[in-house]
Amino acid sequence: MMKIQMLLNNLTEQLNFIDLEIDDAVLKCEKSVEVTITTIQKVKKEILRVGFKSVSEEIHFFKEIKPQFTSKRIYYNSVYRIETKKPSGSTRILKKYYNNELEKLKRYFDDNLDFYKYYRTKSTYLDYKYFVRGSFDVKQSLDNFYYETDLNFSTSHDFKIAKIIANDLLQLYLEDCIKLLDRKSNKLITQRNPNVKLIWTGSKIALTELLYALQTEGVFNNGSADLKIIAEFFEDNFSLDLGPYRRNFLEIRARKENRTKFLDTLKTNLLKRMDDTDESF
Numbered sequence: 001m002m003k004i005q006m007l008l009n010n011l012t013e014q015l016n017f018i019d020l021e022i023d024d025a026v027l028k029c030e031k032s033v034e035v036t037i038t039t040i041q042k043v044k045k046e047i048l049r050v051g052f053k054s055v056s057e058e059i060h061f062f063k064e065i066k067p068q069f070t071s072k073r074i075y076y077n078s079v080y081r082i083e084t085k086k087p088s089g090s091t092r093i094l095k096k097y098y099n100n101e102l103e104k105l106k107r108y109f110d111d112n113l114d115f116y117k118y119y120r121t122k123s124t125y126l127d128y129k130y131f132v133r134g135s136f137d138v139k140q141s142l143d144n145f146y147y148e149t150d151l152n153f154s155t156s157h158d159f160k161i162a163k164i165i166a167n168d169l170l171q172l173y174l175e176d177c178i179k180l181l182d183r184k185s186n187k188l189i190t191q192r193n194p195n196v197k198l199i200w201t202g203s204k205i206a207l208t209e210l211l212y213a214l215q216t217e218g219v220f221n222n223g224s225a226d227l228k229i230i231a232e233f234f235e236d237n238f239s240l241d242l243g244p245y246r247r248n249f250l251e252i253r254a255r256k257e258n259r260t261k262f263l264d265t266l267k268t269n270l271l272k273r274m275d276d277t278d279e280s281f
Contacts, residue, residue, distance in 0.1 A: 058133070072166075200234070212227070
């Protein structure tokens, strides 16, 4: 499984790079889907080559590992669909469109409520049916597409877990889109000095890392400030759109190493400046 973990780490790094380098949402999704599909094919080839040492290892793979790959494909493909089908029109029309997409997520949740409960409560008593190949039960109301999948690389419910993970991310994405529309239609920016305007020219990932650190430290409103309020303050006062910052934080957490890259750089450069200043006296 070490090679599978390496593939997951490499995929996460590739997706982070795409996110930083490409601003266009549609193109970003296209590239992300491409690299994800390529990686999934490598995972499949490896699994079919080495197999599993035990049933518990098989369950672990299809319940915990494979969905991490598949969920990324589902998520980026869903965002691609949403962005390419997005109507042109007023803020009201766009908000209605995004809310309809949120409603679709809710319907999926309602239709799969029993399995959501099973997964969210970390239950295991049906794992031998849900996550072992060839153990499906027609009475489980399986999705039709399951019968079209490669049964050597699929179980009855590994896709459902991937769908749950992707839907969580998609909900954040849609809520951020609606939030941005609300801010654009009701924007009231106040500045102490209208002749001076600060614009954030660093990366959005770096600013996301910073605002999470500040909120964690509790430096605003005695620690009571909500992350959303802090993010909106940064966006309004630095004239930028942070985008899906909560999803970006998930990517920061998933970094293979140096998860606090920007904060570490801040510390290093500040210490160097102090040292340089000391030497000048």
